[in-house]
Amino acid sequence: MSHGVKKDVMVFSGSSNPELAKAVATDLGIKLGEVDISRFSNGETYVRFMQSIRGHDLFLIQTLANNVNDALMELLIMIDAAKRASADAITVIIPHYGYSRQDKKTKAREPIAAKLVADVLSVAGIDRLVSVDLHAGSIQGFFDVPVDHLTAVSELSDYFKSKKLDNLVVVSPDVGRVKTAKKFADFLDADLAILHKVRPNHNTAEVHHVVGEVEGKAALLIDDMVDTGGTIVEAANAVKKNGATDVYVAATHPVLSGPAIERLKKADIKEMVFTDTIPIPKEKMLPNMKVLSLASLIALTIKNIHEDGSVSSLFRGDV
Template sequence: MAQFPEQLTLIAGSAHPDLAQAISAAMDAPLCDAHVGRFPDGEIDIKINSDVRGRDCFVLQPTCPPVNENWVELLLLLDCLRRASAGRITAVMPYYGYARKDRKDEGRVPISAKVMANTLVQSGADRVLTIDMHAAQIQGFYDIPVDHLYAKPVLLDAVRDLDLKDPVVVTPDVGGIKMARAYARALHADLAIVDKRRVSGSEIVVEHVIGQVKGRNVIIVDDMISTGGSISEAARIVRDSGAERVVIAVTHAVLCGPAVQRLDACPAEVILATDTIPRRGQQPKRFQSVSVAPLVGQAISNIHRSQSVSKLFD
């Protein structure tokens, strides 16, 4: 790939250095010399050691766990670049935290996703780039451009490599029908839905499967695995309903609480997830990582060159 003009600058926070390096390598563009550290009391210490005046700056920082640490670090990086007279500042957030609280669904609760949007803009973001936001309507919280990428192209390549015959795409809840339908269309597969009731934030009750999975190879797709309750139960019920091979494909592997144990106990033969969140601690035994670095790198390139980003959706 040809070298970029000098005015493009990639700045990496500390949330996911491996992904930042992979994006840098995919773009053949070096990371900016920057210090992102901590004072003895834990406060975040940031200094950009290169001249960024007038440059097109992209801050690589998913707001993954520890969410609050990475969020504040991102805000300080944006403020630092704004005060250093950067030309344009894009917050590149492969994983967008606080997206699950996108509305006031009961009394006396915050709309956390709106707070996230407000603070990013006030701190200096001119643009946001993210992947598979949990609630796509959050884009409407911004009065700046939001480029919402989908991990479907890279996950589809990984699924096709498994050579599943007679596949059926399954969504573990009705909220994921749109995503599942897109996968089914791309794979020329049928669609099925696992009907469930949520009892609490970490507990669900699966009712039944809508659609035919008996004797079929099943691909369960979702935007994230948090505690693993929904998706592991979905894998169990499709197997109990007669499915042959069961594959899980998700964008964000948050993997908190009992997620690893639940996934290890579920009947899925492989769990595909992208690298939007760094892998730390124990991982599921059948886990396979799929890199989004080329996708993000191409999106950054297109934004920098004022080219279409939407063509990357296919």
């Protein structure tokens, strides 16, 4: 379904997720803008918009994943180039906001890198930020410009609703995801369970016990991202140990770094469903993985922002 916009809207893509950007432009009924992004021999990034953007409403799509630092620097240079080329408004769409887990200090002498990223984006000259399922909603408060916080809950829950799974229980992998898990449970008319988890080290998790009934039920584990796979595999093991019949996973962001693929290959998980906020390389795609596109949601968001419409109206309930 196309969501057409006026001619003064222009969408450009960084190099981190061009396929999503192309799909968004197609959904809007416009051509993806041309931009030259290259590297000098010393590694510096070069950006040049290949058409006039003066007076246009600009939307820059760049996910901060894989080579996070390169993607961020590239985006900052794109923003600077757009500002100097007299774009009327610059909205950055960051489907996956890198550094989002560093949203607070948990130990002495640590940074709050999520705030630092917000600061440098603001100084670069953005007028608005759009992101999807931030790891911490408080990141919205790190910006002085408007932030539209999208969620993939509807897309993911609709997919599992279509599967018509019997005796389903939605499982939150920790207390931090309970609010999101409750939304899934409400949409799917399912029970809710919570795992009590501790993290002895970065990228490791240990489940101490399950709060709620999972025995004899199909368990749907939900999270905002799957990074190294430690949390989700430990959670899958815990619910299976407690009598779950099948295990499914729904997560917005497929970070899939380090040992993730090897861990997930061995895990007793029937199906893992992600979105295309981060592209999954072919060599990392497993037979039990499925990717849902958020192109239509992002296109509608662009349309509503450009036409001064409501973004929150795109979602069921609070986001």
